[in-house]
Amino acid sequence: MNRSQALNRLVPPRARDRLGDALLARVAGPSGAENRARIHGTPGPRWFAPGEPIRQVHGDASMFVGGLSALLLQSLHPRAMAAVAAHSGYRGDPWGRLQRTSTFLAFTTYGTAQDAQRAVDAVRAVHGRIRGRTPDGQPYRADDPHLLEWVHIAEVDSFLRAYQRYGAGHLDADGCDAYVAAAARVGQALGVVRPPRTADELAERIEAFRPELRGTEEARAAARFILLRPPLPWPARPPYALLAAAAVALLPPWARTPLGLPLLPRTERWCVGPAGTAVTGAIRWALRQTPPAPGPRQPDPRERRVRASGA
Structure with missing residues (x-):
């Protein structure tokens, strides 16, 4: 008996439905049902066809882990973090920020080309108004x-790492490259001049940014808020803690110390990894996701590089 079958026997269908609805309400917001109907029910060409890896990755429960890990990694750039701290409202309205991000991903990944472009235009309009300076005086836009x-x-990088570790399926090397190339279309539409188009290029770009990255007080405060002080009712905090631990475990080792996060390889291998798999599986079950049966698991090409380099 697999995990989903065991949960189906233990939890009544109505309880499963309530849990799934609560999760969707948190992630998609009050307009979630209306947006879903528009995204999936409106005829017209899409940026990405059914079966493309970007649809596979962005529709999986592993995005709950990947999203948290992405926030932690992004915070290491001082100018990006200063902009988030001053303008995103992540403390005062964290769920609103999550809902706006998830809605953007849904429209650009699954919506019509027209709606995807509208979503991009709305984000670019917001970005155009955000200016400021870091605490040490560096200007940012x-x-x-x-x-x-x-x-x-x-x-x-975070979404792909999460899918490869906690996703229902697994992408081979060509699938990873296809995912990065598809995401590049969205990045270019948002204003990224030359987004990477392969997994190798993605790894090279992240490595090139490392001299600019550091753990500011704002970044460490954001990490504490995300990991230790989520605005959640107490019953939801234990499963969230598992998601948070899985998100930290996804970070490259060099990203942990600047944020004051521990590196515990044995704990992560034997405890955090299985717990992350269990909680993402439970989310997948609650949301009634029916992913395709995964094929033979192949090593992530970036994992091979990490082992070869000894990093």
């Missing part, structure tokens, strides 16, 4: 192509 590139590659 949210529409700066360099900062947009960092936000883009941190997201793409």
Whole structure:
């Protein structure tokens, strides 16, 4: 008996429906049902066809882990973090920010080309109004192509890492490249000048940004808020803690120390990994996701590089 079958026997269907509805309400917001109907029910050409890896990745429960990991990784760029701290409202309205992000991903991944472009135009209009300075006086603009590139590659890398580790399926090397190339279309539409189009290029771009990254007080405060002080009712905090631990475990080792996060390889291998798999599986079950049966699991090409380099 697999995990889904065991949960089906233990949990009444109505309880499963209530749990799934609550999760969707948190992630999609009050307009979630209306947006879903528009996204999936409106005829017309799409940016991405059914079966493309970007649809596979962005529709999986592993995005709950990938999204948290992306926020932590993005916070390491001081100018990007300053813009988030001053303008995103992540503390005062964290669920609103999550809902706006998930809605953007849904429209650009699954919606009509017209609606996808509208979503991009709305984000670009917001970015065009955001200006400021970091605490040490560095100017920033949210529409700066360099900062947009960092936000883009941190997201793409985190979403792909999460899917490869906790997803219902698994992408081979060609699938990883196809995912990065598809995400590049969205990044370019948002203003990224030359987004990476293969997994190798993605790894190279992240490595090139490392001299600019550091753990500011704002970044460490954001990490504490995301990981330790989520605005959740107490019954939801234990499963969220598992998601948060899985998100930290996805980070590259070099990203942990600047944020004050531990590196515990044995704990992560034997405890965090299985727990992350269990909680993403439970979310997948609650949302009634029916992913295709995964094929033979193949090593992520980036995992091979990490083992070869000893990083």
